[in-house]
Amino acid sequence: xxxxxxxxxxxxxxxxxxxxxxxxxxxxxxxxxxxxxxxxxxxxxxxxxxxxxxxxxxxxxxxxxxxxxxxxxxxxxxxxxxxxxxxxxxxxxxxxxxxxxxxxxxxxxxxxxxxxxxxxxxxxxxxxxxxxxxxxxxxxxxxxxxxxxxxxxxxxxxxxxxxxxxxxxxxxxxxxxxxxxxxxxxxxxxxxxxxxxxxxxxxxxxxxxxxxxxxxxxxxxxxxxxxxxxxxxxxxxxxxxxxxxxxxxxxxxxxxxxxxxxxxxxxxxxxxxxxxxxxxxxxxxxxxxxxxxxxxxxxxxxxxxxxxxxxxxxxxxxxxxxxxxxxxxxxxxxxxxxxxxxxxxxxxxxxxxxxxxxxxxxxxxxxxxxxxxxxxxxxxxxxxxxxxxxxxxxxxxxxxxxxxxxxxxxxxxxxxxxxxxxxxxxxxxxxxxx
Amino acid sequence: xxxxxxxxxxxxxxxxxxxxxxxxxxxxxxxxxxxxxxxxxxxxxxxxxxxxxxxxxxxxxxxxxxxxxxxxxxxxxxxxxxxxxxxxxxxxxxxxxxxxxxxxxxxxxxxxxxxxxxxxxxxxxxxxxxxxxxxxxxxxxxxxxxxxxxxxxxxxxxxxxxxxxxxxxxxxxxxxxxxxxxxxxxxxxxxxxxxxxxxxxxxxxxxxxxxxxxxxxxxxxxxxxxxxxxxxxxxxxxxxxxxxxxxxxxxxxxxxxxxxxxxxxxxxxxxxxxxxxxxxxxxxxxxxxxxxxxxxxxxxxxxxxxxxxxxxxxxxx
Numbered sequence: 001x002x003x004x005x006x007x008x009x010x011x012x013x014x015x016x017x018x019x020x021x022x023x024x025x026x027x028x029x030x031x032x033x034x035x036x037x038x039x040x041x042x043x044x045x046x047x048x049x050x051x052x053x054x055x056x057x058x059x060x061x062x063x064x065x066x067x068x069x070x071x072x073x074x075x076x077x078x079x080x081x082x083x084x085x086x087x088x089x090x091x092x093x094x095x096x097x098x099x100x101x102x103x104x105x106x107x108x109x110x111x112x113x114x115x116x117x118x119x120x121x122x123x124x125x126x127x128x129x130x131x132x133x134x135x136x137x138x139x140x141x142x143x144x145x146x147x148x149x150x151x152x153x154x155x156x157x158x159x160x161x162x163x164x165x166x167x168x169x170x171x172x173x174x175x176x177x178x179x180x181x182x183x184x185x186x187x188x189x190x191x192x193x194x195x196x197x198x199x200x201x202x203x204x205x206x207x208x209x210x211x212x213x214x215x216x217x218x219x220x221x222x223x224x225x226x227x228x229x230x231x232x233x234x235x236x237x238x239x240x241x242x243x244x245x246x247x248x249x250x251x252x253x254x255x256x257x258x259x260x261x262x263x264x265x266x267x268x269x270x271x272x273x274x275x276x277x278x279x280x281x282x283x284x285x286x287x288x289x290x291x292x293x294x295x296x297x298x299x300x301x302x303x304x305x306x307x308x309x310x311x312x313x314x315x316x317x318x319x320x321x322x323x324x325x326x327x328x329x330x331x332x333x334x335x336x337x338x339x340x341x342x343x344x345x346x347x348x349x350x351x352x353x354x355x356x357x358x359x360x361x362x363x364x365x366x367x368x369x370x371x372x373x374x375x376x377x378x379x380x381x382x383x384x385x386x387x388x389x390x391x392x393x394x395x396x397x398x399x400x401x402x403x404x405x406x407x408x409x410x411x412x413x414x415x416x417x418x419x420x421x422x423x424x425x426x427x428x429x430x431x432x433x434x
Numbered sequence: 435x436x437x438x439x440x441x442x443x444x445x446x447x448x449x450x451x452x453x454x455x456x457x458x459x460x461x462x463x464x465x466x467x468x469x470x471x472x473x474x475x476x477x478x479x480x481x482x483x484x485x486x487x488x489x490x491x492x493x494x495x496x497x498x499x500x501x502x503x504x505x506x507x508x509x510x511x512x513x514x515x516x517x518x519x520x521x522x523x524x525x526x527x528x529x530x531x532x533x534x535x536x537x538x539x540x541x542x543x544x545x546x547x548x549x550x551x552x553x554x555x556x557x558x559x560x561x562x563x564x565x566x567x568x569x570x571x572x573x574x575x576x577x578x579x580x581x582x583x584x585x586x587x588x589x590x591x592x593x594x595x596x597x598x599x600x601x602x603x604x605x606x607x608x609x610x611x612x613x614x615x616x617x618x619x620x621x622x623x624x625x626x627x628x629x630x631x632x633x634x635x636x637x638x639x640x641x642x643x644x645x646x647x648x649x650x651x652x653x654x655x656x657x658x659x660x661x662x663x664x665x666x667x668x669x670x671x672x673x674x675x676x677x678x679x680x681x682x683x684x685x686x687x688x689x690x691x692x693x694x695x696x697x698x699x700x701x702x703x704x705x706x707x708x709x710x711x712x713x714x715x716x717x718x719x720x721x722x723x724x725x726x727x728x729x730x731x732x733x734x735x736x737x738x739x740x741x742x743x744x745x746x747x748x749x750x751x
Contacts, residue, residue, distance in 0.1 A: 192543075200633030203543040203565030203610060208634075273544025317522050319542035321563070 005042035006422070007035050011052040011383055013373050015350035021052060023379040026421035030375055045427075047383055050416055053353045055087025055380030056334065057360040057369045059179070059257055060154070060233060060305035062326070063089070063120070065111060066104070067096025072310040072400050074108060077330070078117035080308070080399040082425035084330040085382035085415040086118050088361065088369040089308075093125040094155040100125035100136035102144035109146035117425050121364060124148040126167050126178060130156050135167060142174040149365035152179035154233055155280075157215055159185050164219060168228040175365065177229040177255075180219050182240070183281065187211035192321055194267040194282040202270060204320060207282045209237040216240045220247035220254050231363055232256040234307050236281040238291035245300045255363050257305035258292050260329050260336035261405055265289075269405070275316045275323030276405050279309070289340075296355060297346040303360040306333045310401030328404045332393055334384060335411040342386070343412060349386075368421075379422035388414035398431065435739055438557040440546045442568040442614035447591065450619055454576050455588040456735035457728070463500065464731060474503035477741055480533040482524070482549075483560075484510040484540045489702060490560050493726070494537045494569075497733035503741075506533070521545060525552035534741055538562070556740040564605045570701050571611035573732040575619055577721050578656055580728070581697050593620030598650045600626040600682055601660025601709055602671075604633055608701045609660060613641045624650055628682065630671045631662075647682055651691040658699040659684050659710045675708055685711040689719065697721050 008021040013031070020035040021028060022042060029040070037044050058081065064072035074091070081089050091108050093099035099108060105122040112120020124141035128134045130153045141148040151171060158164045158180060167178050188211045193199045195206025216232055220243060223230035232244060235256045247254045261279060266286050269277040277283060295301040309326025316323050329336075337356065341347040347355070361370025371377045390410040395402040418426040425432055435449050445453075463469055479498040483491050491507065498505045508528070521540075528536055535556040538546050543563030550557040561567040575592060583590055597616050603609045603625050616623050623641035625632065636643050644650050651657060662678060672678045679685075689698065698710075698719045706712045715722060 195634055197635040197638045200635045200639070201610075203563055203607060205564070206634060273547040314520065317520070319521055319540065319545045319548055321542040321544075322521075 005040050006419070007037050007040055007042040007044045008047050008052065008383065009044050011047035011050045013052045014353045015348065021373065021381070023419065023422045026379055026423070028373060028375055028377050028379050031373070045417065047416070049387055050383045050385050051349050052373060053085070053349070053382045053384060054357040054370055054373055055382050055418065055420065056085045056356045057364065057366060058086050058089040058306050058308070058330065059150070059303055059360045059364055060307045061089040061091055061330065062094070062307070062309045063091045063108070064095065064310060066107065070312050070400070074111035074120060075115040075117070076398060076400045077308070077310070078112065078115045078120060079431055080328070080330040080396070082117040082418045082420070082431065083396055083398050083415060084332065085334050085384060085418050086330060087380040087382070087418060087420045088119040088121060088366055090150055090364055091120050091122050092154045093123050093152060094130060098125050098129050099123065100128050102137065102140040105141050105146040105148050106144050118420060119369065121366060122146045122148055123150045123152050123154070123179065126151045126153045126158050127163065132156060132159060132163065135163070135170065138167070138170055138176065139174065142176060149174070149176050150179050150231070151176055152181065152233065154179065154181045157181050157183040157185060159215070161218060161222070165222050165226060168222055168230060169226045172228045177231050177363065179231040179233050180215065181233050182212045182215035182219065184211040184214050187214070192278070193270050194284045196267065196285060198267040198270055202273070204270070209239050209284070212237055212281055213239040213243060217243045220244065220252060223254055224250065224252040227253065229253045229255070234259050234262065234281055234305065235292065235301055236262050236284050236288065238288045241291050241295040241300055245295070248300060255302045256300070257303040257360070258296055258301045259307045260304060260333045260340070261327055262292055263289060263296070263340040264336050265405060270320070273320045275318065275320050276327065276403055278320060278323050278325055279327050280325040293340060293344070293346055296341060297351070302355065303363060304333060304337055304356050305360065306330050310399055311403050312401060316403050326403070328399055328401055331396060331398065332404060332406050332411065334415060335413045336406065338386065338413045339411050379419050381419045382415060383417040385414045385416050386412070388412065437740065438546070438550050439568055439736055439740060440550060440557060440559045441566050442571050442611040442618070445568070445615060445618060447618050450572070450575065450615060451589060451591065453572055453732065453735050453739060454579060456739060457576050457732045458586060458588055460734045460738070461731050464727065469500050470502060471500060472502045473738060474498065474501040474741055477503045477534040478506065478532055479503045479535045479537060479737060480506045480508055480528050482508045482528065482536050482538045484538070484545070485561070487539055487561065489726070490539060493729040494560060494733050496730045498737055500730070501734055501738060503737065521548060522552055525549050529553045535737060558736060558740065561607055563607070565607055566611045567607040568611045568615070569729070569733055569736055570608050571615040572736065573725060573729040574612055574658065574699060574701070575615055576732050577699065577725050577728045578697070581721055581724070582655060582695070591619040592616060595621045595655045596624070596653055597621045597656040597658065598624045598626055598654040599658045599660065600647055600684070602631045602662050602666065603627045603636070604631045605663070605666070606660050612658065613639055617641060626650055626682070628672055631666070648688065648691065651688060652693065654692060655696050656699060657684065657692065657696065660701070661703065661705055662709050679708055683709055683711065684714050686713045689714050689717065692719070699725060701725065
């Protein structure tokens, strides 16, 4: 991990002609054909046939530290992120203790600095202990070293409409955004699986689409009313897409994300009651999947966010109703998007760069990520081999958890290398330090 | 037949008929002074009950014992499960003890599916959450066939019979299993419930749906009343027990609307005075006591077929 200069030879910056990218001192210094390695005193990375993307940015990552280091730590989670092509992740606030004070967000931020695999941008809780009643000290977190701009009670919905209004208003003072986990708690009491044919057949309590859509609609109206930024986490239904499209058509300050799993998987996978497919919001129907893909393609949904949710084995080796919600996603996200969006012709690689790096960085208020690959830009980039033959997914072991719903599923492509400020965190698909 | 009996959905018509016909053969055993067959001698059946259900447990216990199997009753209360042991660890324990069949009752839908992945023996679902209760459906089918087609019938389905199932379909595992099994056997099933107690996507099930019990009764050869739990009232599924009884309870006046030969069934335990009036439960149309007796017989057939016991004396071919 020395400050070597690099020439990335023959990669294709999404949407452009193949060429070379020179990296020095953490910055892209030159882009062009046949750059001279001697002149740059650079190590050459042969990247013929690879796509160069600005380093991926995840708006929604559960790193579990502090508190659940048995499931993941900042170090193992960011290692998985690097392997997936990410250079920045937003660490969700539902840790133990909750990231609801300047102290906890600074702790997470410092752990990210120490790990060094990817920049860790802590997300602050909206309410104290995610209790849904009392605003956390949002300003203190914003002013802290962690420089928090995204606030979320993710895992729980800020269900109280008045509190949601206040939170939206309050963060205007420091250009914050409230990221809502849209789930009406009353409509989802005991809910286990998307309410529909599968939930009826399997006898699992239904999680109705309307429980998400009702909150999405309400919060879009609130965001418009107070003129503050709302971000909708893990949009999962066709109805939510329609509402967000409508809100955006009015010019309201609303953004949205979709997870890789909601772009590829449906509730039919629950048929064997394997809780590896239990996630919140739940997997929906193929009609929802199609609508989410279209919305990501046309920009109604701004970003792909993993909702990487690691859990120890015993949390999933249980009855469905007992099992923990969530699935890992950092290492597979780009391959899933390749399969769901690129192979289907819905998005080109420039579009992938936009939805997985540029826009999430903008929503997360990160200035050093998601910048186009140009001379002078920070050298945060991902090299991806789109032609790598489809291979069955198996957990790399970087994450402490193995609850991937894609295990055994053949996905195309391969993340070859990840550079964080000019330093490779991943080369040849492996972490540069074990 | 599959190695397990987890869902009525897994049973083909031939599988279902094989179980009913085997039960028919075994029914004669119940009339003998010595009700025991040696067919499962040396085999171990574990009754793994995470939910209290004395009636189902003793039915399985009697069935296994009449086939001479060794029976181990494992109930969650006071066991390691109550101390937080996982289903998987319980399964591994049973596996180590050499269970040939595990009869599982669990409050979580799908628990038998999970168990089947962790044990080598056969898994029999004795009711999982709000999912299924396949042996209840089999004993109901057996009861219907005996009552309406006569004792000793084999190879016959329930073709053309009109079965109305009324009550809490949403949370009802008996309703799910019966819809699947009875329709496989050729019956026309109609579900009746207030819309709040009907699954949203019930339209995809192999049955008709109605919200009006009175209009269905004259068209029913069988009416099956399901237990309605009083606690559903507090969750606003219906306004009051009184209103539920008025709209969906089977009383004598409603029973009079049934065709002459129609039968009334209930899987028990009953809420007398809620979904079923005492004079209906105790009427000659009621099969409720027969259902209990048939339960033992049908469960004998299931255990016998799953465990591949020695040939039955009466079914030598």
